[in-house]
Amino acid sequence: MEKLNYVWSKALQHLQDTPRREKLMNELETFDKVYLGAKEQDHHGKTKSEMGTIDRKLELLLERYDLPKALEAFKRKFKSVNEHFYSSENDSILKNEAFEDPRLEKLWVAAKSADFSDGQLRALYQELKVHEQNQGEYEEGLHDHDHREDNDVRNEANGERAAALKEANKGLEENIEHLHNKIVKLKESAFENRKVQELWNTALSNRQFRPEELESIRVELKHFEKQLAKIEFHKEELGIAREIHSDKNQLGRTLLTVSRRNRPVWSGS
Numbered sequence: 437m438e439k440l441n442y443v444w445s446k447a448l449q450h451l452q453d454t455p456r457r458e459k460l461m462n463e464l465e466t467f468d469k470v471y472l473g474a475k476e477q478d479h480h481g482k483t484k485s486e487m488g489t490i491d492r493k494l495e496l497l498l499e500r501y502d503l504p505k506a507l508e509a510f511k512r513k514f515k516s517v518n519e520h521f522y523s524s525e526n527d528s529i530l531k532n533e534a535f536e537d538p539r540l541e542k543l544w545v546a547a548k549s550a551d552f553s554d555g556q557l558r559a560l561y562q563e564l565k566v567h568e569q570n571q572g573e574y575e576e577g578l579h580d581h582d583h584r585e586d587n588d589v590r591n592e593a594n595g596e597r598a599a600a601l602k603e604a605n606k607g608l609e610e611n612i613e614h615l616h617n618k619i620v621k622l623k624e625s626a627f628e629n630r631k632v633q634e635l636w637n638t639a640l641s642n643r644q645f646r647p648e649e650l651e652s653i654r655v656e657l658k659h660f661e662k663q664l665a666k667i668e669f670h671k672e673e674l675g676i677a678r679e680i681h682s683d684k685n686q687l688g689r690t691l692l693t694v695s696r697r698n699r700p701v702w703s704g705s
Contacts, residue, residue: 439471439514440464443494446506449580460501467494505576512572533561537571540564543615550623556637560619567611574604614643621650632661 444464451457467490474486491514498507535541547560581597618640627633639645639653 439510440468442513443498443506443510446509447498447501447503450503450505451501456501460497463497467497509573509576512569535564535568537568539612540568540571543612543619546623547619550619552622556622559637560615560622563615563618567608567615570604570611571608574601574608577601577604617647617650621654627657627661629661629664632657632664 444461447460448457451460470490471487474490495507495510498504498510533544535544544561544564547557552560577597578601581594581601621640627636636654636657639650639657645653
């Protein structure tokens with residue numbers, strides 16, 4: 437199971453005692469069976485809260501083995517995003533959330549101060565939480581790498597790890613820029629038409645687009661929205677004209693009926 441494999445990989449970095457490693461591995465194997473049983477219950481429509489209970493027991497296990505780093509990594513990867521995001525259906529609660537990283541907090545404050553829809557705000561919050569999670573994993577990897585360097589552990593694997601960390605840092609910086617541009621673009625270009633706004637949100641989510649391409653798409657969507665507004669206006673005008681025409685026909689038929697009823701009856705001579 438991915439969750440337990442992740443916990444085990446983190447525990448190996450901090451647990452040096454072989455007997456304790458073996459004992460932990462046996463306990464994790466037991467957890468694997470428990471998780472599988474809980475998943476089977478979910479498939480049969482039974483309560484899903486059991487999975488959360490097992491998670492908490494796993495956290496207690498990591499505390500018992502004095503593995504705070506592994507515990508923190510587990511919470512960050514498998515719990516923080518889902519718990520904060522899905523439990524924040526109340527938007528007033530969501531707006532009270534904050535980020536420790538100054539750059540993420542600055543972006544979040546900018547998003548909260550903008551006139552975004554509830555759905556847009558929740559989506560941005562989730563993206564920021566995912567970035568926070570990735571940032572934490574990068575910092576943990578960097579700390580582990582520095583520890584190896586301090587202990588003069590220099591080998592080919594360490595060189596590959598350094599290259600991977602450099603690439604991860606580059607990805608984080610690019611994502612911060614992407615999130616910044618996304619919030620700026622959303623603030624600049626709120627569309628009144630819901631379908632057009634959905635198209636714009638889709639474009640913003642596509643990282644293949646460069647800033648100048650996004651600006652071109654925004655301008656085109658503005659024109660498209662105006663065309664849709666014109667079409668809607670003409671539809672309304674056409675509907676009104678049809679109603680008037682229908683009313684005139686009805687009035688004509690009514691007048692004809694009345695005139696026939698009031699026609700004088702001529703007696704024959």
